[in-house]
Amino acid sequence: MRNSSIRDFQKFNAMSPVTNRILFSVDYLVVAGGGAGGRGGAAAGGSLSGSFAASPGTAFSVEVGAGGAAITSSGIPVNNGNDSTFASFVSVGGGGGPGAFVDGGSGGSGAGAYGSKIPGTGTAGQGNDGGSGSGSACGGGGGAGAVGANAASSSVSGDGGVGAITTLITSTQAGTLSVGEVSGSDVYFAGGGGGWAGTGGTPGDGGLGGGRLGTYRSASPGLSGLVNTGGGAGGVDRYENGRTGGSGGSGVILLSLPSTFSVSFTGGVTSGNVTADGTTVYAITAAGPTDTVTIG
Numbered sequence: 001m002r003n004s005s006i007r008d009f010q011k012f013n014a015m016s017p018v019t020n021r022i023l024f025s026v027d028y029l030v031v032a033g034g035g036a037g038g039r040g041g042a043a044a045g046g047s048l049s050g051s052f053a054a055s056p057g058t059a060f061s062v063e064v065g066a067g068g069a070a071i072t073s074s075g076i077p078v079n080n081g082n083d084s085t086f087a088s089f090v091s092v093g094g095g096g097g098p099g100a101f102v103d104g105g106s107g108g109s110g111a112g113a114y115g116s117k118i119p120g121t122g123t124a125g126q127g128n129d130g131g132s133g134s135g136s137a138c139g140g141g142g143g144a145g146a147v148g149a150n151a152a153s154s155s156v157s158g159d160g161g162v163g164a165i166t167t168l169i170t171s172t173q174a175g176t177l178s179v180g181e182v183s184g185s186d187v188y189f190a191g192g193g194g195g196w197a198g199t200g201g202t203p204g205d206g207g208l209g210g211g212r213l214g215t216y217r218s219a220s221p222g223l224s225g226l227v228n229t230g231g232g233a234g235g236v237d238r239y240e241n242g243r244t245g246g247s248g249g250s251g252v253i254l255l256s257l258p259s260t261f262s263v264s265f266t267g268g269v270t271s272g273n274v275t276a277d278g279t280t281v282y283a284i285t286a287a288g289p290t291d292t293v294t295i296g
Contacts, residue, residue: 023053026295027256029166030091031144031189032108033081034210036068037222037233037245038097039114040133041141041148041160041193041204041214045081045230045251046091046108046126049166056261056296060087062269062287067225067233067248068096074238078105078120081230084251086293094232094248095120095130097141097193104130104139112139112148112158112195112204112235119148127190131158138195138214141232143207148192155201160192160232163209168256169281173274177283179228179252181210189229189252196222196235206234210249218243225249228285253284261296269293 032045045065065082078096085091095105103118104111109127110120119130119139128147131139135154142148143161151158163181166189171182180187191209196216203214210231212223222236224246233246255263259280265271270286284293 023055024258024261025051026054027051027168028086028089029168029254030084030086030089031230031251032084032091032093033065033067033251034225034230034232034248035081035094035096035105035107035111035141036071036079036248037193037236038078038099038238039196039235040097040104040112040119040130040138041195041235042097042232042248043094043105043107043109043111043120043130043141044127044143044163044190044192044209044211044232045094046123047144047164047190047230048089048091048126054295057294058296059292059294062086062253062284062291062293063289064253064284064287065093065251067250070245070247071238072242072244074099077102078111080105080107081248084253086253091126092123097233097235097245099238109142109144109161109192111141114138128161136198137201138235140195140204141192141211143192143209143211144190149204151195157195157197157201157204157214157235159204160194160207160211162207163188163191168254173281176274177272179283181208181226181229183208191231193225193232193234196237203235212246220244222246228252255282257295264294266291
């Protein structure tokens with residue numbers, strides 16, 4: 001009887017999908033598209049990172065958010081970046097830089113403000129708020145790693161907030177995959193754009209992670225956020241029609257997992273990968289709302 005019970009127990013465990021399911025760890029970075037340019041520095045897209053346990057053969061939704069489209073008009077208040085999604089993780093698009101008479105856009109991070117207007121707010125756990133303006137100077141857009149700087153005076157605009165450093169890839173791998181912004185040995189994503197400056201002023205610099213320098217006076221077009229970073233566009237004066245703001249930097253998704261597990265994508269996905277020390281990192285730079293990734 002005792003031997004029969006043991007055999008039954010062994011048979012149950014051999015058939016059980018719970019006890020025999022192979023789980024493995026997937027590390028991820030999900031970066032949304034950055035905001036388009038206005039007077040205040042545009043904000044970076046939201047940035048989410050972490051890890052979770054996956055089982056082989058599981059399909060997950062995947063979508064990479066485009067940066068906010070460039071605006072050639074004073075009539076459009078802000079143009080935010082687009083969300084990026086992996087599985088249940090959704091990063092929110094960055095707030096668009098504002099025109100002369102509106103508040104900064106809110107999103108994954110918040111855009112900087114012009115003069116006495118209100119800066120945009122970031123999403124908790126994804127980004128930071130934009131900086132305040134003063135006089136003819138503007139605040140910088142928020143980044144994943146820091147708030148956008150306030151205008152230092154009525155003529156000196158704020159810098160964009162620095163982005164977040166990832167440890168999923170090295171600086172060399174980032175270059176191979178054409179993602180992120182490298183500084184030294186660090187790889188940054190989701191930096192905020194610098195604020196625009198009026199006559200006699202000094203524009204703000206962009207934050208590491210694809211954020212761009214603000215423009216001065218009537219300079220046009222504004223600088224676009226770097227592609228595959230989620231960076232915010234630099235500030236620009238769109239008050240006069242015909243002056244064009246830059247577009248936000250497109251988002252990106254990184255997935256890191258043991259090289260022994262395969263990965264396949266649906267047809268709308270653009271990706272690259274690098275392998276080192278038994279780990280493969282996949283960089284997804286384009287994916288639409290119906291696309292999926294199957295792991296294992």
